[in-house]
Amino acid sequence: MLKGLFSKHTLALSVFLFSFSAQAALSHISINSRHFKLDQHPQLKLNIVAANDDLSRLSFHLRQTVGANEVVEELMLQPVSRFMLYAIGVDDVSDPNAKLIVSEYKGNSWQQYAVLSVFDAPYIKPNGRSDIKIDAAKALKKVPLAATPAEKDPIIVTASNNSNNSQACMVERNNTETLWGIASRYATSWNTHVYGAMLALYEANPQAFSQQKIHLIKQDVPLRCPTKVQLNQYITKADAKLEFESIEAKHRSQ
Template sequence: MSKGLFSKAGLAISLFLFSFVAQAALSHLSINSRQFELGQHPKFKLNIVAGKNDLSRISFHVRQHVGDKEVLEELMVQPVNGFMLYAIGVDDVKDPNAKLIVSHYKGNNWQQFSVIPVFDAPFIKTNSKTEININTSNQPKKVAPMPQVKSSQKNQLAVTAPKPSKPQAQVLPATMVSSSASELGASCIIERNSTETLWRIASRYAKPWETNVYAVMLAIFEANPQAFSKQKIYLIRQDIQLVCPTVNQLNQYLSKAEDKLAFEALDRKQRSH
């Protein structure tokens, strides 16, 4: 009898822990850059660190005031890599105090994770050569419906669904790095000796690639997953040749401050597991 109770109790605890681990996914979210100005529809590049990057448990909304009404729009998203994604909306942002509202599904309900002023984020002017499309018809289905709330309620979550019925929106990433980096990619090999750390390598290449050390480290990590033991950014292997990241991989990183946050969040997450 008691053995059965202990078994059931153990099973219940195991299920609880599994549920907690599965849901406690989002640990960092910040705006890397915005590719729009006041009066245009929202286009963001976001830094994200999440357990499994399960976008069915994460939502992104723009909240703004239009006249005396509070309007919220859910953004469409598309992952760029394991720690960056694009988000886009279709309604023009006319409120200079608009906010990006990030929520995650945790403990069997939606909870607000962060509120970020939209126009505090760095603005990046883009061009047609760096155009990237978001697949508006293949958006992740949320694990549970978002609550329908009135604008008078505090800490409200978004209520407006994406509107893919309009012509397909496009997100434009960062401006291309200079032509001095145009030969980067699989045909380019990173030179290093057997004692160099990732930081040392990135420090040497940051200047010729005209970017920052954190951007180089993240791009090298993305381009060479097999060169890191257990695919952890702080465990670079010395026995595997490193290829240069592509121009597009480097173009994902524009802000040294944001790149530093993304690198530190990824490093912290990987060291904790």
């Protein structure tokens, strides 16, 4: 009897932990910047904080009203970093109230996670430094149980060669400085804010953080300067602060 009771409790605990893990898979999503105008095809840079890198369990759709009809297009995805994605579509967006619908696969179904206003995001004019292309060979696949639309190709982002110049640049620091202190000194010269500088430093130097946790910077490890691509990911201080706090909270809880 005790054995049976123990088995039931073990099963219940396993189900609870599985459910908690699934619910915590996606903890933050926001639009970092918009790279298109009205009546152009959608190109978005997204901030993301997730427990893992399995994008097959996430879906991104752009919903707009065209005439009397509601039109929904699934966007193609290309990871830029652990905390950023590019999303692109092929249908022009003519609705100024268009929404980005983000869904997550939990249990046996897709569940809506967020609805974001596309044109509320800051507009960044494409400047040719990044080349977004469609590549059929690297399409991201959804989980098998998901409804699969017509197969589309993802985008590939090729960074400017100038970003490699940072490999020869090293951050000056002493062994008592915190990540905040280092970022505060460099934020102005890097044309960013302290939260953007901290996130870029973390992304450029994962080996400099104990257990790769953002609040555990090592004292005796040299730091490389972030690339321009890494620094330009974080447009607004508010978004960068939210992303930093989400990452820090997740790392402290592990």
